[in-house]
Each structure stands twice: as C-alpha cells, then as structure tokens.
Amino acid sequence: MQSSKTSTSNHKTFLSRRAFLKTAGLSSTAIAGGLATKGAFAGNALGSAAPGKQCGFYQLPGDFVYLNSGTEGSMPECVLTNLQNNLLKWASNPTWSYELDQELGKRQELNRTQVARFLGVGKDNICLTDNTTMGLSMTIMGLNFRPNDKVITTNHEHPAMISPLQILQARQGLRLETQSFPSPALLGRMSMQELLDTLFPNTPALRGAKALCVSHVYPTSGVRLPLQALREKAEELNISYLIVDGAQAMGMIDLSSRRDSIENCDFYSCPGHKWLNGPPSTGLLYIRNADIRPPEFYPVFSQRMGKYSDCDDDHSCFPIAKALQVRGCSNTPGFAAMVRAMEFVEAEGGAAHIEKHILSLSREVKNFVLARAPSCIISPHVDTVLLSGLTTFFPFRWDRPETPLTDKKTADRVVKELLARKIQIRSIGIPNADLLKHSSEKVYALRVSTGYFNSVEQVGILKNALQEVLKGI
Ligand SMILES: Cc1ncc(COP(=O)(O)O)c(C=O)c1O
Structure with a gap:
C-alpha cells in the first residue's frame, strides 16, 4: 500500500x-x-x-x-475504510466482536443475509469462505462420493478444483473423466453449443456421472460457459451434481441474470478478492439445496457435525451453510468489507x-x-x-x-x-x-x-x- x-x-x-x-x-x-x-x-x-x-x-x-x-x-476507498473500521472495532473489544457482534461475530447471519440478497438467493444457501479454493474443497470433500463414482472435469480446471478430486481419486478410487478443450487455434471461433457438445458429448462414458466439475469462466482462455447451458448439459447427461468454480466470474458477470444465474448450479464457489474488488481472504460458497445434510453431504471444516446426530426427515435439520460457517475465528472484518464491495456494485448501477x-x-x-x-x-x-x-x-x-x-x-x-x-x-x-x-x-x-x-x-x-x-x- x-x-x-x-x-x-x-x-x-x-x-x-x-x-x-x-x-x-x-x-x-x-x-x-x-x-x-x-x-x-x-x-x-x-x-x-x-x-x-x-x-x-x-x-x-x-x-x-x-x-x-x-x-x-x-x-x-469505501471498502478499505469499512475494513479498517471493523479491524479497529475488533481490536477495541475482541471477545464481544467474536462472540456477539452482528457483523464480526462467528455466526455471520447478517453478512450471509446481505450476500444472499445481492445474489437473489436465500441466506441458508450461502456460506462465507476464505476463497474459491476453500468452497470447492468443502464441496468435493463434503459430498459422499463412493469408490468408482465417475466425475467429469476438463483439462483447463484450476488446481483448486483438481486437487480435492485427486485426493478422492487416490484415497477412494473416484474415477475422473478429463475432457480436453479444443486447441487454441479452434477455440476462438467456436459457438457455445459446438464447444459444449465437443467438451461433453452425450456418450456412455459421460452419462450418469456423479458430478460435472467445471469453471464458469476459464482463466486460461477466458471462455465463459453460461450456467443455464451447463445445467441443461448436466440434465441431458443425467449428472447428479453441477459443481462450478466461479473464481473468474464473481464481480465480472451478473450472477442473477437468467443465463448466468448461480441457481443453475448445485454448488458454486467464488472469491470476493478478484473482480469484485473485495479484501483478500474472502469468498463464498453457494449451496442450492439448503436442506442437504449427512449422509448425502458432510460439513467438512466445521464445528457443527454434532447437530446432525439426531436429525429427522422433516427438513428441520440444522442448515448446512450455517454448519459450514461456524469453524472457529474467521476473517469476519473481510466478510463485512466484501458486503461493502457488493453495495459498491449496486451503487454503481448493478x-x-x-x-x-x-x-x-x-x-x-x-x-x-x-x-x-x-x-x-x-x-x-x-x-x-x-x-x-x-x-x-x-x-x-x-x-x-x-x-x-x-x-x-x-x-x-x-x-x-x-x-x-x-x-x-x-x-x-x-x-x-x-x-x-x-x-x-x-x-x-x-x-x-x-x-x-x-x-x-x-x-x-x-x-x-x-x-x-x-x-x-
Ligand atoms: C479458475 C480459478 N479457480 C480458483 C482460483 C483460486 O482462487 P482463490 O484464490 O479464490 O482460491 C483461481 C485463481 O486464480 C482461478 O483462476
């Protein structure tokens, strides 16, 4: 600075x-x-x-x-000021800040509500994270993949997506189907449908996969794969979960528009610190099914697994996003400042x-x-x-x-x-x-x-x- x-x-x-x-x-x-x-x-x-x-x-x-x-x-400047003021507030009353403060406290109900409002989704669909990597790991390690489950991905994914998949591949025999993007010489001229059909053809090898793990915008080529089209592809191939890396999209793309609504995804992980111009170590994970819970999905990196021990089937279980939020002391001044960056977006015209x-x-x-x-x-x-x-x-x-x-x-x-x-x-x-x-x-x-x-x-x-x-x- x-x-x-x-x-x-x-x-x-x-x-x-x-x-x-x-x-x-x-x-x-x-x-x-x-x-x-x-x-x-x-x-x-x-x-x-x-x-x-x-x-x-x-x-x-x-x-x-x-x-x-x-x-x-x-x-x-307004994001920086917000961050600085909240750091000062924390330093002046640390225990109150961590335990009870609305903006800075460990439960993060207020900031999750604001982020959800910005994205047009519910509070229990949102968990605030440190970055894209954290949200993708929570997702991939949290889902109950079985040995021999098939997961489709591409050769252009970031290590943030590939690394947790490789752990499951090594540890429990997850099968990765890695689809290759066309060469740079072809890519630039392709239409969206051509590209999607080349990447994810309707073949027995891809049909019925447990998950499709892709990026919204590719850091390599800048290709944007519209989320609505990805959802249609996932349905065509009868894939259970659409997991999307939104690292290069949040703050660049309108995630509430029909074509790129994050509600098309089962899980969408993105940062606050890139295109949104929020602080370092901020991000969010969107979880479409707010009622998802063990044994379908485990809250990896959380202090709240105990909440699921006597869960019944009436959907009154502890929300998974809330369970993932409570994980010790987090960068809550950063989360408040990320919300400020979202307000900045709105004030600038949306x-x-x-x-x-x-x-x-x-x-x-x-x-x-x-x-x-x-x-x-x-x-x-x-x-x-x-x-x-x-x-x-x-x-x-x-x-x-x-x-x-x-x-x-x-x-x-x-x-x-x-x-x-x-x-x-x-x-x-x-x-x-x-x-x-x-x-x-x-x-x-x-x-x-x-x-x-x-x-x-x-x-x-x-x-x-x-x-x-x-x-x-
Ligand atoms: C596509 C993609 N995914 C994940 C990441 C990692 O992002 P983060 O630092 O938010 O974990 C990046 C960083 O450049 C990226 O481009």
Whole structure:
C-alpha cells in the first residue's frame, strides 16, 4: 500500500481527470457495443458509491495501468475504510466482536443475509469462505462420493478444483473423466453449443456421472460457459451434481441474470478478492439445496457435525451453510468489507452494468489483437455468449503477426517489458490438446483482465505499449 501522501495526490489526479473527462465529453470515445454510461471512466477511478461520498480506486497509482483483476482485484476507498473500521472495532473489544457482534461475530447471519440478497438467493444457501479454493474443497470433500463414482472435469480446471478430486481419486478410487478443450487455434471461433457438445458429448462414458466439475469462466482462455447451458448439459447427461468454480466470474458477470444465474448450479464457489474488488481472504460458497445434510453431504471444516446426530426427515435439520460457517475465528472484518464491495456494485448501477463495462473494454482488446494477428487470439470472439472480461492471446512479432509465439520465455518477457512501462498484465500456461498425450505440456499466452476500474484510455495505453514491445521481440 502507498503512503497517505501518494494516496491524496492520486485522489486529486482522479478528481481533476474526472472533471476533464466530464467537460471533454467521454461519450465521444465510446466503442461499438456500448460503453456503460454511468460514471466517467477515468483511470483507476469511478463514481460515488454512497451519496455525497467518493469511492474510487485511489490506492492504484494514477499512472499504473492495472489489467490483472483475474489474479487479484484492488479495493475502492469505501471498502478499505469499512475494513479498517471493523479491524479497529475488533481490536477495541475482541471477545464481544467474536462472540456477539452482528457483523464480526462467528455466526455471520447478517453478512450471509446481505450476500444472499445481492445474489437473489436465500441466506441458508450461502456460506462465507476464505476463497474459491476453500468452497470447492468443502464441496468435493463434503459430498459422499463412493469408490468408482465417475466425475467429469476438463483439462483447463484450476488446481483448486483438481486437487480435492485427486485426493478422492487416490484415497477412494473416484474415477475422473478429463475432457480436453479444443486447441487454441479452434477455440476462438467456436459457438457455445459446438464447444459444449465437443467438451461433453452425450456418450456412455459421460452419462450418469456423479458430478460435472467445471469453471464458469476459464482463466486460461477466458471462455465463459453460461450456467443455464451447463445445467441443461448436466440434465441431458443425467449428472447428479453441477459443481462450478466461479473464481473468474464473481464481480465480472451478473450472477442473477437468467443465463448466468448461480441457481443453475448445485454448488458454486467464488472469491470476493478478484473482480469484485473485495479484501483478500474472502469468498463464498453457494449451496442450492439448503436442506442437504449427512449422509448425502458432510460439513467438512466445521464445528457443527454434532447437530446432525439426531436429525429427522422433516427438513428441520440444522442448515448446512450455517454448519459450514461456524469453524472457529474467521476473517469476519473481510466478510463485512466484501458486503461493502457488493453495495459498491449496486451503487454503481448493478452487476449487469458492471458486466457491460468490463465486456466492452475486453472487446477493445480482442479487436486490437484480431485486427493485427487473428491467428494469435485464443479467447472466443465469435459467439458473444462465450465472452468474458479475460482476453488471452499469443505474443507475436509485430511484422510477423501470422506466427504465434507460444513459449514461456517470450510471454514472460512481454509481461516484464509492459510492467517496466507501468502496465500489469500476466502470462498464462494453457494445456494444449494438440501437443498431445503429455498432459503437462503447455503453451504460454498473454492474459489481459479489463476490470471495472479500467478505462478506454487505459486500454489505449496498453495497445500502444504492446505494439512497441512486440516490435522489439
Ligand atoms: C479458475 C480459478 N479457480 C480458483 C482460483 C483460486 O482462487 P482463490 O484464490 O479464490 O482460491 C483461481 C485463481 O486464480 C482461478 O483462476
């Protein structure tokens, strides 16, 4: 974090930039597809989340183009203030805070209610977690998988999903069916239905699996698999549980829209600390069946298994989300601040508005790559329902755009040279089905995350710098 002096000067930069953009008429720079209208999107700064109170991303230096929300988001000022105040409150009365405080106490009824309201679901469908990894582990280790149960997943899942599945594979003989994504060369041009039918064909090998374990948005390619379509697929294949890793979706995608409603999933785990711009060590697990309980599902990582010893069948059992919530001292100031980040989203115009802004910026990045080097793009760009705020593409020499450079060294070099120009993107390894059978073989690409605090102006800075760097390799 910066000194308060730098922060104040950023705040000033933000205000003067904002005033400039207002008078200069930002709308003249709006891109095709519609730049979201509420607020003026100056670098690292947005409108007010509370009446009369500015809530911008002032801790990001004004000259730093941060395009990596897919790894970690930042925090707007109102979220930081909320976190700081709650830490102070905790320090001033620790026992009260832990045992009884509405916001900070171990039971987390209030914050779970607020998160549920934000997502349009019930309080007993929500457990607050430290991160996506925790929610996925609670789910996979909690379900009563039997030896030889079949679970379908893909070769692009994050270790947060794969690791607990591997434990069950090693410990009790769970059978993993790992489906390969098409090669990057094919992926970009596919339609959603083509992709889903390629990934999950209706074959005896996949039918009747116990679970389908997939990501909502893929960190490798930026592919979004719409949740409604995934639900239809799970039903077509007669799969019992749809378990979704939402690490790259929360805060980027409107999770209450029909097409991407989390209610399509049986379990959905996501963070507060990436696109939502909440604090580190925050996340949530959505559990569709609030009445699920042992022996179908065990509350792994909880202090409340005892509540299920004399449970009858009348659905009056202790809610599983509540059981998973009580697990000792948690990051409750973080949870309260994550709720504040959700309020920020609402004050800015809602999740749909934020998704529109993020996608319009990512469209700019995609168009830039497509215009110069169409054979280097990996992210989908034809079927709009597959689009996300992540854009991945292979580096290329500016004068030889038809040849993708797929090695790690080149991708890392481009990232480093951009960082020297105060632009943060990242390189990412992608399993390549074309390279075959050695599942550890990867190709390396560049990944740009266009977050809510980013602006058209910042994407322009990236384009210029990228051109410069690619001319030098
Ligand atoms: C798809 C995916 N899943 C899980 C994770 C891990 O997220 P967390 O730090 O919230 O556990 C990441 C992190 O980048 C991710 O991209």
